[in-house]
Amino acid sequence: MIDAEILKRQLKSTLEKTNFDFGKAKKYFGKVRDNYILNDRRIMVTTDRISAFDVVLTTLPFKGQVLNQMSQFWFEKTKHIANNAVIDIPDPNVTVARNCKPIMVEFVVRGYITGVTTTSIWYNYERGAREFCGHKLPEGLRKDQKLTRPLLTPSTKAEKGLHDESVSRAEVIRKGLLTAEEFDKIAEVSMKLFELGQKIAAKQGIILVDTKYEFGYDENGKVTLIDEVHTPDSSRFWFSDSYEELFKTGKEQMKIDKEYVRKWLADRGFVGEGPVPKIPDDVRVEAARRYIEAYELVTGQKFRAVAGNPTERIRQNLIKKGYLRG
Template identity: 50%
Template sequence: MAYPFLDHEIKRTFKGLPETLPCGSTVISGKVRDIIDLGDTLVISTSDRISAFDKVLSTIPCKGEVLNKVALHWFSRTDDIIPNHIIESVTPRTVAVRKCEMLPVEVVVRGYLTGSAWRDYKAGKSVSGIELPAGMQMNQRFETPLITPSTKAEQGLHDEPISSEEIIRQKLVDPGIWETVQKAAVDLFRRGTEDCVRQGLILVDTKYEFGILNGQVHLVDEVHTPDSSRFWFADSYEQQFKTGNGPHKLDKEYLRQWLIEKGFMGDGKAPDIPDEVRLETARRYVGAYEGITGTTFTPEAGKIDEVAAVNEYVKKQD
């Protein structure tokens, strides 16, 4: 599908907040997000920067707005399951959130045997300590979704799988809290699956992050976005699986595949990414937004001065 507005947006992609805002607040920049710490509150701005193979490579028009709005969609759809850290939307790319004490593990829920889980299974390994039955096929659906936690690696390193038993044994998370987290993860995945079915999609797997605020578990970071989740088109899955072909995907693998074809997988100098590749990646992000939410994407972020709006919000909090 064509999105004519992207031709205009590509010239004004939002690279991120400056290191210091005019009001004096210091900005901490990650690969994609910029964060302002206001004590009990964080202001999180999602830029248009895109990373692959743990390196920031370029910008993708509308990407930050898409990710922020998809996350807000799901936070709203799941706040009856578990409280989340959202306070309010500041701009189309920026939210104010409650600061939580982050748990030191990520929770990946998998509905299908694919990705790193398939690679481990094929190599004869367990999947985060879970022994799977023999004879399973790539992209096969699990009878019951698996909870496969991973450790949080420092920037530039890869997360490592860890079993629930090891999490408790190493005292990474309190047993009672971990029980709450696992139940919430299953319920969140069920809700996401049900909503995606109505949109003709399969929620294949996804990553959740949790934190503690006032002794209560909260859902934080992002939920069911194209960056944190894998989606397949439901109408073709069965036929593709039966014939041994890969499923039709709704994700950002296009850019990664383009980089691989250019011989780049993280080492050495990355190739320059031409505008036509950036635009195609943007079309896929926008298509993901519309496929996931069932609503038409209309860009709003380019109509405001992002830095000025965030600066004004931060000043009001003093």
């Protein structure tokens, strides 16, 4: 596992934002990725920004590298299930992808009932909801309980600044976001991706609790997996060996995902509205450590942190691979 000193030192050199000159590229700066769209390609720089409750909070050392390389791992592992958009990974923080027309529905799959955000299944269940995204839920479920089978709980992809909303299959179709045939085909792919994700994670002693997939249409109209796959931003990960005991005694699960930061904020009264509490460096270091731990445990590979100034390194790599003019 990475040395805490390396993480502390990198606090000063995190990748907060980029501003590369790709000529006529259209820029889209999301909460986490800086996107440069050039014709049929999208150059995605995964920064070290962390967002929670749809608000960008701070940066975490090496978070961008973790996310980009973890997605790379999963895109490779899942390409027999879903056609994906990846073309090239010219730098640890950068993916060049086919630019797809995004489908405005996020395919969320949940194996357990948990979560603290308003779109999460436990949040709603705790407040009395016994139906979620069209699924009937039995009485007596407890927080973090395993669902009898994984549930698909789609959410709409909100415009920038607005919050996503959980929806049922029927609502997706009624809103005209997808036809029933399209929905069912993508739902089937999502369930297969989740099943494989859980299987690979389980071999590593990790539970893939839930996750979110995004899809788009490629230049030939083919449904394509985009964005990121099975990262600590898009998924929850718990430890298998401590799960039962913690669940039985009603304790918090050991988390290696974004929930650590969400919980830290929620404990201080922040759930998306009002001023964001300032996140101290020790919390940033601990969160970074968990992201790296997730990478190593889930992929079974050692994380090779590339320390130093990421902006210059990325620029040089983009020039070397011919994406950027020197």
